[in-house]
Amino acid sequence: MTLSKKKTRIVSIALIALLFGFLAIVDNFLGSYNVRILSLCAINIILAIGLNIIYGFTGMFSLGHAGFMAIGAYVATLLTMSPATKTANFFMVPIEPWLLNIQLPFPVSLLIAGFVAALFAVLIGLPILKLGDDYLGIATLGFAEIIRVIINNLPSITNGSMGIKNLPDVTNIYIIYAIAVLTVFFAYRLSNNSYGRALKAIRENEIAAEASGINILKHKVLAFSIGAFFAGIGGALLVFWSNTIDPKMFTLTATFQVLTYVVAGGLGNITGSVVLAFTFTFLMEWMRFIEGPMNLGFITVHGVPGMRMLLFSVMLLVIILKFGKGVFGDYEFSINGIINFFKNLKKKSTKKGGSKNA
Amino acid sequence: MTLEIFLQNLSNGIAYGSLYALIAIGYTMVYGILRLINFAHSNIFLTGAYLAFVLYAAFKGNWILAYGLSIALTACLGVLTDKIAYKPIRNAPRISALISAIAVSFIIENLLLIIFGGRPLAFPKISLLNKIYNVGGISIPSINIAIILVSGIILIVLMLILYKTKTGLAMRALSSDFDTARLMAMDVDKIVSITFAIGSAIAAVGGIMYASKFPQIHPYLAAMPGIKAFIAAVVGGIGNVQGAFIGGLTLGLIEILFVALFPSLSGYRDAIAFIVLIIILLYKPTGIMGKSGRVKV
Numbered sequence: 001m002t003l004s005k006k007k008t009r010i011v012s013i014a015l016i017a018l019l020f021g022f023l024a025i026v027d028n029f030l031g032s033y034n035v036r037i038l039s040l041c042a043i044n045i046i047l048a049i050g051l052n053i054i055y056g057f058t059g060m061f062s063l064g065h066a067g068f069m070a071i072g073a074y075v076a077t078l079l080t081m082s083p084a085t086k087t088a089n090f091f092m093v094p095i096e097p098w099l100l101n102i103q104l105p106f107p108v109s110l111l112i113a114g115f116v117a118a119l120f121a122v123l124i125g126l127p128i129l130k131l132g133d134d135y136l137g138i139a140t141l142g143f144a145e146i147i148r149v150i151i152n153n154l155p156s157i158t159n160g161s162m163g164i165k166n167l168p169d170v171t172n173i174y175i176i177y178a179i180a181v182l183t184v185f186f187a188y189r190l191s192n193n194s195y196g197r198a199l200k201a202i203r204e205n206e207i208a209a210e211a212s213g214i215n216i217l218k219h220k221v222l223a224f225s226i227g228a229f230f231a232g233i234g235g236a237l238l239v240f241w242s243n244t245i246d247p248k249m250f251t252l253t254a255t256f257q258v259l260t261y262v263v264a265g266g267l268g269n270i271t272g273s274v275v276l277a278f279t280f281t282f283l284m285e286w287m288r289f290i291e292g293p294m295n296l297g298f299i300t301v302h303g304v305p306g307m308r309m310l311l312f313s314v315m316l317l318v319i320i321l322k323f324g325k326g327v328f329g330d331y332e333f334s335i336n337g338i339i340n341f342f343k344n345l346k347k348k349s350t351k352k353g354g355s356k357n358a
Numbered sequence: 359m360t361l362e363i364f365l366q367n368l369s370n371g372i373a374y375g376s377l378y379a380l381i382a383i384g385y386t387m388v389y390g391i392l393r394l395i396n397f398a399h400s401n402i403f404l405t406g407a408y409l410a411f412v413l414y415a416a417f418k419g420n421w422i423l424a425y426g427l428s429i430a431l432t433a434c435l436g437v438l439t440d441k442i443a444y445k446p447i448r449n450a451p452r453i454s455a456l457i458s459a460i461a462v463s464f465i466i467e468n469l470l471l472i473i474f475g476g477r478p479l480a481f482p483k484i485s486l487l488n489k490i491y492n493v494g495g496i497s498i499p500s501i502n503i504a505i506i507l508v509s510g511i512i513l514i515v516l517m518l519i520l521y522k523t524k525t526g527l528a529m530r531a532l533s534s535d536f537d538t539a540r541l542m543a544m545d546v547d548k549i550v551s552i553t554f555a556i557g558s559a560i561a562a563v564g565g566i567m568y569a570s571k572f573p574q575i576h577p578y579l580a581a582m583p584g585i586k587a588f589i590a591a592v593v594g595g596i597g598n599v600q601g602a603f604i605g606g607l608t609l610g611l612i613e614i615l616f617v618a619l620f621p622s623l624s625g626y627r628d629a630i631a632f633i634v635l636i637i638i639l640l641y642k643p644t645g646i647m648g649k650s651g652r653v654k655v
Contacts, residue, residue, distance in 0.1 A: 256464075
């Protein structure tokens with residue numbers, strides 16, 4: 001049994017309303033620390049969806065996510081900051097005069113940040129997207145590292161390796177979650193329309209897709225730039241979330257983290273990206289107590305830096321060894337799937353796969 | 359630039375390139391057989407240096423024993439990572455093994471951080487590697503000579519193994535066609551283990567040399583040389599041992615000469631390797647020594 005489109009829409013809207021109700025409770029009663037952790041979870045969801053569109057949907061192995069994040073972060077910051085804070089930040093090398101007086105509202109600069117990242121994706125995508133899987137990964141990795149080196153060496157625009165501090169406080173948990181919901185919605189619509197199917201066809205077999213009349217390069221560049229757009233938005237939200245930019249935030253490790261969410265959740269699987277990005281981020285923050293001093297009653301253990309990351313990596317290794325295709329595999333969350341699941345439970349139906357509405 | 363300065367830079371560039379080449383061998387051999395970018399390799403390279411550091415202190419300065427043992431232990435570590443993290447998912451999608459490699463890389467990095475702390479440690483300076491020779495106005499540190507000599511010897515030995523022994527034949531067979539080679543009843547797991555052992559041992563040699571040249575080690579040191587060595591492997595043609603050497607030398611020389619020619623742009627030094635990489639990938643995607651294969655429908 002499936003619900004009609006209209007009913008599904010109503011249930012979806014109700015679920016989103018429920019989510020924001022929950023956020024309001026967190027925001028008002030659970031303290032700013034929890035608010036920050038939950039916000040970071042949503043930012044990582046946006047980043048993971050971006051990479052999932054590039055790698056999961058289209059099969060383009062990209063290790064350049066950190067590069068697009070950096071572009072988005074710097075563009076949004078430089079467009080949003082007031083001239084006074086800019087001057088205060090750029091005390092070693094003065095900022096370029098044409099950049100000093102630009103100040104746009106946050107939503108506008110966030111959008112521009114996404115589009116600039118997407119533009120870069122088109123520019124580098126046109127030449128390199130013809131490369132095959134591993135070579136594409138290496139080339140995009142190279143691109144991200146070049147971006148980082150350039151950022152470190154352009155003090156009059158990026159303030160070099162010192163980064164930028166005191167970013168304006170323009171985001172909050174509601175804005176971040178609203179963007180995350182929009183991102184998930186967009187990815188869901190994309191995966192179910194003709195563009196998304198073309199992308200998946202390219203992933204499964206490029207030659208067969210081309211023979212079926214799909215313009216490979218056009219679709220690849222399109223998917224690559226959509227993914228980069230979300231990476232740019234996510235990167236911008238990330239630096240506003242942390243109130244500072246440090247070029248070290250955009251090393252290969254950042255890409256690896258997003259990649260682990262996507263692969264551990266299941267390639268091309270939106271549910272997987274969302275759940276794993278959320279869970280991993282939450283656990284990483286929650287495990288912080290391990291690195292603090294602990295009183296075990298008879299002895300006091302001093303915090304050991306690195307313990308948290310170690311546990312995370314061991315967890316990741318276990319997940320990968322246990323679930324070769326990611327935790328969620330091909331299973332996608334859907335309202336109809338859940339309803340059918342319970343229906344089947346009631347009927348005690350022996351039919352297999354009733355709940356799998358991928 | 360005078361001739362002396364040029365020659366000075368040339369010797370430095372060759373030493374750098376040889377270091378890249380030593381690390382690149384492990385990447386290229388593993389990729390050749392398993393088609394896996396072993397991101398943990400850079401951490402294995404660094405572990406070699408840390409083990410040498412510990413054993414040097416434990417054996418009270420007997421460096422031959424300390425370094426020899428650290429190379430052997432690093433080889434074991436390489437085999438162990440394969441057994442734990444890569445072998446169980448040999449038949450899973452390739453990306454799983456890559457994520458597994460990333461996890462191993464994080465694990466080793468943080469274990470080093472937990473055991474040794476984040477502060478840089480002073481790597482012992484052996485007097486043999488700490489001399490400076492003056493040859494016709496050029497001063498060459500003995501460590502550079504050692505690096506070049508050792509990597510030359512390793513290349514020759516490796517070539518002999520690859521082309522004159524049965525194991526080497528098996529490695530080349532696996533590298534050119536994994537599935538067919540497996541059908542010829544060869545012990546694939548053993549050959550893969552040997553590959554990891556050789557690659558890791560050579561990485562340990564590279565790690566010790568690197569730490570002797572820049573005598574400070576810290577847990578985050580591995581990333582940059584590791585990535586550049588990997589690029590060297592790609593530039594030379596990944597899967598090809600001679601290519602790793604050619605790629606390493608190319609990269610080392612270009613990097614050093616770039617800094618020497620444009621000192622004002624020295625901040626962009628780390629970008630050079632990546633620019634070379636992208637140019638090579640665009641014009642000869644399989645690298646300098648690589649064979650180009652056609653995609654079959």
